[in-house]
Amino acid sequence: MENADMAWDQECDVLVVGSGGGSLVGAYGAASRGLDTLVIEKTAYFGGTTAYAGAGLWLPGNQSQARDGLEDSADLGRAYFRAVVGDATPHEVQDAYLDGAAETVAFLEDNPHVRFEYRPFPDYFAAPGRFEAGRAVFPVDLPTADGPRELLDAVRPPAWAERLGLPVPDGPLTDGRALIGRLLLALESTGNGRTLRHTALTRLITEDGAVIGAEAEQDGRTLRIRARRGVLLAAGGFEANAELRRTWQDLPGADWTMGAPGGNTGDAITAAVEAGAATGLLDQSWWCPSLRFPDGSAAFTLGLHGGIFVDGSGRRFANESLPYDQMGRQMLAAKAGTTHDSPVWWVFDGRFGDELPGITVVPADRKAFTEAGLWHTADTLHGLAERIGVDTEALRTTVQAFNGYAADGVDEDFHRGEDAYDRFFAQGEGANPCLVPIEEGPFHAVQIVLGDLGTKGGVRTDVLARALREDGTPIPGLYAAGNTAASVSGPYYPGPGVPIGSAMVFGHIAASHMAE
Numbered sequence: 001m002e003n004a005d006m007a008w009d010q011e012c013d014v015l016v017v018g019s020g021g022g023s024l025v026g027a028y029g030a031a032s033r034g035l036d037t038l039v040i041e042k043t044a045y046f047g048g049t050t051a052y053a054g055a056g057l058w059l060p061g062n063q064s065q066a067r068d069g070l071e072d073s074a075d076l077g078r079a080y081f082r083a084v085v086g087d088a089t090p091h092e093v094q095d096a097y098l099d100g101a102a103e104t105v106a107f108l109e110d111n112p113h114v115r116f117e118y119r120p121f122p123d124y125f126a127a128p129g130r131f132e133a134g135r136a137v138f139p140v141d142l143p144t145a146d147g148p149r150e151l152l153d154a155v156r157p158p159a160w161a162e163r164l165g166l167p168v169p170d171g172p173l174t175d176g177r178a179l180i181g182r183l184l185l186a187l188e189s190t191g192n193g194r195t196l197r198h199t200a201l202t203r204l205i206t207e208d209g210a211v212i213g214a215e216a217e218q219d220g221r222t223l224r225i226r227a228r229r230g231v232l233l234a235a236g237g238f239e240a241n242a243e244l245r246r247t248w249q250d251l252p253g254a255d256w257t258m259g260a261p262g263g264n265t266g267d268a269i270t271a272a273v274e275a276g277a278a279t280g281l282l283d284q285s286w287w288c289p290s291l292r293f294p295d296g297s298a299a300f301t302l303g304l305h306g307g308i309f310v311d312g313s314g315r316r317f318a319n320e321s322l323p324y325d326q327m328g329r330q331m332l333a334a335k336a337g338t339t340h341d342s343p344v345w346w347v348f349d350g351r352f353g354d355e356l357p358g359i360t361v362v363p364a365d366r367k368a369f370t371e372a373g374l375w376h377t378a379d380t381l382h383g384l385a386e387r388i389g390v391d392t393e394a395l396r397t398t399v400q401a402f403n404g405y406a407a408d409g410v411d412e413d414f415h416r417g418e419d420a421y422d423r424f425f426a427q428g429e430g431a432n433p434c435l436v437p438i439e440e441g442p443f444h445a446v447q448i449v450l451g452d453l454g455t456k457g458g459v460r461t462d463v464l465a466r467a468l469r470e471d472g473t474p475i476p477g478l479y480a481a482g483n484t485a486a487s488v489s490g491p492y493y494p495g496p497g498v499p500i501g502s503a504m505v506f507g508h509i510a511a512s513h514m515a516e
C-alpha cells in the first residue's frame, strides 16, 4: 500500500505485531536498546498460543542448561538439527538459529525478570547428537507478586481454563504464561515499550518498496502507525483460518487446531504477501493427534501410556508412542483422522478406570463424550467394534496381535517402545513398558483427529529474519518470526521447544538488526 503521505496516528521506531514469545523477545530487544517500541495485539490477551504452551525452548548451548549441569553447545545442537532437517531449509538460516540460541538466552537473562531452567523432555528423533533426556529449557514459574496485577491478568489463561470457561487458577504463572509474563515485565522495565491490545494489523504501508508502517483496526477505527526502523511480524500462523486451511493444507477447516482462539488467521502473512513477500511451507503445521470434543473442537493429546490407535478398517497404522508431530504425519499419510469421515479410535481396556491413558491438555468429561458419540464403551471387543462401526474380525485380529507383542515385548509392526521418547511416558511393566495389553473389559474407544499446535508455513526469511521477495532480496523494514515465518525446521519438529525457541531467536535477531 503506497500512501505514505497521509497523516500518522501513532509513531514508533519498531512496530511488533503479535504478543507471543517471538514478538515479546523482539519487542524487549528493541526497547532495551533505546528504541521506541510498540506492540499491537489483536485479542484481549497477551501471549497467543505461546501462553498455552509448556514452553520448552530448544536453544542448544545456553547458560541455563550449563547452570543445571547439561553439557550442550551450538555445535552439538547443529549436528542433531542438521541430521534431522538436512537440506530442507537453508543451512545459513539453521545456523543463525543455532548460533543465536545461547546469545538470546544470555541477553534475556540479563534482565532480572527473565529466568530459565532445564527440565527433561527428550529430543524427538533418533539422530546423531540427540539428547535422549532432552536439552530444552523452560521459563521459571512467575509468582504473581512479581508484577503488577493488571499486567499479569492480561496474559492469556491456560488452554484448559479458556476452553472449559473455568477461572484462571490462583498461584504463579507457569509454562508459557510464565514466559509471556516475564517478557512483559522485562519490556515494561525498559521504559521504551508500549502495548495496545484489541488492535489488529490489517496491512503494511510501503514507500519505494520499503515497509515504513502499518494500518491496524482498533475498536472499528483504522490506525496508521509509522515504524521508523521496521515492522516485526510475529502474529502466529493461519491455523484459525478455515478458508486458508482448505486452500493451503487440504484440511476440512480450522476446528481442530490447538492454537489460541480469536487471533491467528494469517493476517500478517497476507499483509506481507501484499507487500511483496515470498512464502514457503504453507502445507505444514506442528501436527499432533488430538482428542475430538463434543463442541467440535479438539485438544492436543500426547504421552500415551496405554491403548492403540486404529483407523476405520480396525487396524493400527503407526507407533502410538511416536512424538506427536510424527504421529500427525502418520495420520496424514494414512489419511486417518484427517477428515470427519476418516475416524481414528483410541482403543484401550478397563484397567485405566475412567481415565484416558495419556495426556490431554484439556480434560475430557467421559459422560459428555459418551453422549456425543465420541467415547464408546462395551463389555467385549466385539461389542466395541460394532459400536464404532469397525469390522469386528479386524479389530479382534489387531488386538490379538498387539497383545502378543506385549507378551513378547516386541512390536513387530511399528517398533513401539524401542525409542527413548516412547519410553519417556511409559507406565507399563515387563520387557516393554510401552506395550500394555488390551484384555480386561470394559473396552473403550475414543475418537482422535489430526490437530496442530499452529501452522508453520509463512513468510520466507533470511539469516537476519528479514522478509524476502520471490527473487531472494529482502524487503527493507520488514521482519518475520514464529509461525508467521516459514519455519527453520522445514517439515520436521526436531525437539521440544523448536517452535517457540526459534521464534525467540529470530525475534532477537530482528530487533538487533533494527537497532543497528
Ligand code: FAD
Residues within 6 Å of the ligand: 017, 018, 019, 020, 021, 022, 023, 040, 041, 042, 043, 045, 046, 047, 048, 049, 050, 051, 052, 053, 054, 055, 056, 057, 058, 159, 199, 200, 201, 202, 234, 235, 236, 237, 258, 259, 260, 262, 263, 264, 265, 266, 267, 268, 286, 300, 361, 452, 453, 454, 481, 482, 483, 484, 496, 497, 498, 499, 500, 501, 503
Ligand atoms: P502466538 O504465540 O500465537 O502469538 C501470535 C499472536 O499474534 C497472538 O496473540 C495473536 O492474537 C496475535 N495476532 C494475530 N493476528 C494479529 C494481527 N493481525 N494483529 C495483531 N496481533 C495479531 N512450542 C514450543 O516451542 N514448546 C512447547 O513446549 C510447546 N508446547 C505447546 C503446548 C500446547 C498445548 C500448544 C497448543 C502449543 C505448544 N507449542 C510449543 C507450540 C507453540 O506454542 C506455538 O507454535 C508458538 O507459540 C507460536 O508462536 P507465535 O509467536 O508464532 O504465535
